[in-house]
Amino acid sequence: MAGSTGGDGQAAPTIYDVARAAGVAASTVSRAFARPARVNAETAGRIRRIAEEMGYRTNPLARALLNERSSMIALAISDITNPYCFEIIRGAQAAAMEVGYTMLLADGQESDRLERETLDRAARTVEGIVLASTRMSDTSIRMMAKLRPLIVLNRAVAGVPSVVTDYRHGMREAVEHLHGLGHSHITYLAGPEAAWSDGIRWQALREAGVEWGLRLHRLGPYPPTMLGGVAAADDFWRRSTSAVIAYNDLVALGLLRGLSAAGVRVPQDVSVVGCDNIFGTDLVTPGLTTLAAPLRFLGRTAVQSLLALISGAQPPVDKPVSIPTRLVVRASTDERRPARLAPPAIPVRPPISTPAGTPAT
Amino acid sequence: MAGSTGGDGQAAPTIYDVARAAGVAASTVSRAFARPARVNAETAGRIRRIAEEMGYRTNPLARALLNERSSMIALAISDITNPYCFEIIRGAQAAAMEVGYTMLLADGQESDRLERETLDRAARTVEGIVLASTRMSDTSIRMMAKLRPLIVLNRAVAGVPSVVTDYRHGMREAVEHLHGLGHSHITYLAGPEAAWSDGIRWQALREAGVEWGLRLHRLGPYPPTMLGGVAAADDFWRRSTSAVIAYNDLVALGLLRGLSAAGVRVPQDVSVVGCDNIFGTDLVTPGLTTLAAPLRFLGRTAVQSLLALISGAQPPVDKPVSIPTRLVVRASTDERRPARLAPPAIPVRPPISTPAGTPAT
DNA sequence: TCGAAGGTGGCAAGAGGTTGTCGTCCGTTG
DNA sequence: CAACGGACGACAACCTCTTGCCACCTTCGA
Numbered sequence: 001m002a003g004s005t006g007g008d009g010q011a012a013p014t015i016y017d018v019a020r021a022a023g024v025a026a027s028t029v030s031r032a033f034a035r036p037a038r039v040n041a042e043t044a045g046r047i048r049r050i051a052e053e054m055g056y057r058t059n060p061l062a063r064a065l066l067n068e069r070s071s072m073i074a075l076a077i078s079d080i081t082n083p084y085c086f087e088i089i090r091g092a093q094a095a096a097m098e099v100g101y102t103m104l105l106a107d108g109q110e111s112d113r114l115e116r117e118t119l120d121r122a123a124r125t126v127e128g129i130v131l132a133s134t135r136m137s138d139t140s141i142r143m144m145a146k147l148r149p150l151i152v153l154n155r156a157v158a159g160v161p162s163v164v165t166d167y168r169h170g171m172r173e174a175v176e177h178l179h180g181l182g183h184s185h186i187t188y189l190a191g192p193e194a195a196w197s198d199g200i201r202w203q204a205l206r207e208a209g210v211e212w213g214l215r216l217h218r219l220g221p222y223p224p225t226m227l228g229g230v231a232a233a234d235d236f237w238r239r240s241t242s243a244v245i246a247y248n249d250l251v252a253l254g255l256l257r258g259l260s261a262a263g264v265r266v267p268q269d270v271s272v273v274g275c276d277n278i279f280g281t282d283l284v285t286p287g288l289t290t291l292a293a294p295l296r297f298l299g300r301t302a303v304q305s306l307l308a309l310i311s312g313a314q315p316p317v318d319k320p321v322s323i324p325t326r327l328v329v330r331a332s333t334d335e336r337r338p339a340r341l342a343p344p345a346i347p348v349r350p351p352i353s354t355p356a357g358t359p360a361t
Numbered sequence: 362m363a364g365s366t367g368g369d370g371q372a373a374p375t376i377y378d379v380a381r382a383a384g385v386a387a388s389t390v391s392r393a394f395a396r397p398a399r400v401n402a403e404t405a406g407r408i409r410r411i412a413e414e415m416g417y418r419t420n421p422l423a424r425a426l427l428n429e430r431s432s433m434i435a436l437a438i439s440d441i442t443n444p445y446c447f448e449i450i451r452g453a454q455a456a457a458m459e460v461g462y463t464m465l466l467a468d469g470q471e472s473d474r475l476e477r478e479t480l481d482r483a484a485r486t487v488e489g490i491v492l493a494s495t496r497m498s499d500t501s502i503r504m505m506a507k508l509r510p511l512i513v514l515n516r517a518v519a520g521v522p523s524v525v526t527d528y529r530h531g532m533r534e535a536v537e538h539l540h541g542l543g544h545s546h547i548t549y550l551a552g553p554e555a556a557w558s559d560g561i562r563w564q565a566l567r568e569a570g571v572e573w574g575l576r577l578h579r580l581g582p583y584p585p586t587m588l589g590g591v592a593a594a595d596d597f598w599r600r601s602t603s604a605v606i607a608y609n610d611l612v613a614l615g616l617l618r619g620l621s622a623a624g625v626r627v628p629q630d631v632s633v634v635g636c637d638n639i640f641g642t643d644l645v646t647p648g649l650t651t652l653a654a655p656l657r658f659l660g661r662t663a664v665q666s667l668l669a670l671i672s673g674a675q676p677p678v679d680k681p682v683s684i685p686t687r688l689v690v691r692a693s694t695d696e697r698r699p700a701r702l703a704p705p706a707i708p709v710r711p712p713i714s715t716p717a718g719t720p721a722t
Numbered sequence: 723t724c725g726a727a728g729g730t731g732g733c734a735a736g737a738g739g740t741t742g743t744c745g746t747c748c749g750t751t752g
Numbered sequence: 753c754a755a756c757g758g759a760c761g762a763c764a765a766c767c768t769c770t771t772g773c774c775a776c777c778t779t780c781g782a
Binding site (some may be wrong): 012057059060061062064070071072080081083087089093094097100102103104105106107109114118120121122123124126147169195253261271279280283285 | 373418420421422423425426431432433438441442444447448451454455458461463464465466467468470475481482485486508591613641644645646661683716
């Protein structure tokens with residue numbers, strides 16, 4: 001029961017220990033692992049066996065010190081509690097692990113400064129960086145990119161390679177879907193002005209709107225959180241349309257809540273569409289129709305691009321890798337009913353008590 | 362626009378570069394940062410200034426190589442897409458960052474083997490490990506603990522220090538709450554038999570049940586996922602009680618879905634209580650009453666304990682740090698109505714389409 | 723004025739791998 | 753039998769920072 005608490009029974013064996021046990025030089029042990037072809041197959045086998053017995057593992061630090069190959073990459077996230085990030089992290093982690101890389105997670109906690117500090121510390125250690133959702137400025141990003149191979153996710157920074165979501169296809173589907181249900185007038189609830197993805201989504205929506213001959217309104221910007229969505233529900237009454245597309249799912253979820261508290265029925269009175277397809281969108285009633293971003297695939301692709309970059313590939317810096325979205329239809333969208341209820345006299349703002357903070361895309 | 366793609370404009374400056382620029386020896390530069398008292402204040406100041414100008418940062422790898430202080434810790438998670446983990450990660454990350462540590466995330470992807478492999482690789486690099494939700498056996502954990510300082514979260518392993526959630530208080534609250542609503546008979550939906558927390562929760566429930574004179578039933582085990590909860594909804598009909606406590610929130614959410622599809626109303630027909638208070642529990646209709654674990658605080662506490670362990674503290678290995686839960690009452694629990702609906706003839710199993718996988722605690 | 727003490731800074735030896743270069747050994751061929 | 757070539761393993765330098773030890777200089781007391 002007195003189990004050893006602190007680790008470090010004795011120092012871990014090194015190549016020197018293995019070399020002594022095997023009766024060869026340390027360099028031979030090193031090569032037996034790193035360049036098996038360079039060593040007699042039999043010798044190599046013996047060395048490996050002995051190393052195995054001794055519990056030898058190569059020390060990544062020592063290796064990294066010499067040739068900058070630490071087998072680590074960093075993933076920077078502006079806020080880890082944002083459900084938008086979960087699947088990205090998962091995809092990135094999986095892709096990294098497949099090729100024997102370890103992932104270091106840098107959570108910026110919504111702070112530009114914290115994010116830069118963390119990355120600054122980590123930059124020397126890792127071989128490359130994926131900025132998955134960052135609060136940093138283009139300038140900071142470019143400086144960082146000069147220091148280390150770097151991929152930006154869902155953002156375009158001139159001169160820095162990126163992997164982005166292509167909302168055009170999905171947005172067209174969404175508009176077509178709404179058009180097919182008889183909606184002719186759509187409100188867009190905008191996200192933060194600084195958010196690159198907000199601009200892109202709005203642009204995709206406008207293109208699709210033109211194509212299908214729909215009228216569009218833009219409200220906002222709102223904070224990309226559930227609270228932002230609740231606030232949007234209030235404003236929405238001013239220029240109420242029969243269909244809404246929200247900047248992201250959190251805003252859409254907040255909107256659902258706000259509308260429900262105000263006595264507006266979804267989808268009977270208003271059809272609501274979100275973006276991203278995060279965890280929770282099919283838990284609400286009605287289930288949220290949303291533009292599903294392939295988040296896990298996005299994370300995976302970013303890491304793979306980064307690894308390519310690390311191994312010397314010259315990626316197209318001005319033409320980002322682009323991954324299409326698709327529409328997931330759930331219950332929050334339905335046929336337009338011409339007879340709309342009059343808005344209630346006093347829209348009520350319901351209390352929010354989310355366990356997690358509910359931050360931005 | 363041709364922006365540098367690959368990082369490494371030129372090699373980062375080392376203490377030697379700084380030393381040359383400052384006209385001192387490299388060792389003096391090193392000391393100027395690591396042991397300022399050992400160097401003339403003026404000299405130290407000059408060195409720092411020059412280092413700053415040159416953009417020098419100390420290379421954590423080189424330092425770690427020498428004295429095992431890599432300023433990194435590893436957080437192992439069995440499945441990163443489990444919402445249960447989000448807040449833990451956040452708390453851990455924050456605590457680590459506060460003291461200048463970097464966190465390395467090891468996602469085991471639900472696989473014992475993957476988890477061990479990742480940790481094995483990372484163990485040499487980090488100063489310590491937090492096992493937040495692990496699939497590893499007690500034996501593996503003890504071996505790992507021998508290698509490195511290690512803290513287990515929400516699990517008791519003899520001889521290894523741990524931080525656990527104390528469900529007793531919260532469970533008493535939950536039972537008192539249900540008792541006060543007139544329920545006299547509670548079903549517990551069990552989680553995986555291997556899960557330490559399942560045993561603990563059940564035990565806390567039994568103690569509270571005795572105290573309040575309630576009858577208890579145990580159903581399961583079920584996979585700790587939404588699908589597990591849906592399956593539980595089917596079984597539940599066999600021994601239907603007016604109140605259910607589920608192993609965790611995912612099971613509870615699945616149960617809500619299963620019951621709803623079968624035409625059972627919550628809370629009118631059945632009151633449902635979950636565990637953990639994960640993201641999404643207040644998104645469903647009705648909102649889920651749940652035993653809230655202070656997840657973020659848990660993560661923070663684990664890291665702080667680990668850091669204490671690293672700096673030589675002797676933690677109590679057999680008396681874990683224990684953090685209490687509290688009950689969050691939402692709409693899924695209500696007064697018992699004696700007149701219960703008869704169960705429908707054919708319980709329907711609804712389709713599940715979760716964007717994220719929905720895994721275990 | 724000289725020696726001791728204390729404050730500074732430099733030298734060099736690691737920490738644990740990787741890798742260019744070279745010597746050795748063996749087998750083969752002319 | 754000598755020359756040659758290939759395969760293999762050893763040596764040593766190197767990556768960057770840390771640190772024990774020593775030398776030097778200043779200052780102060782005797």
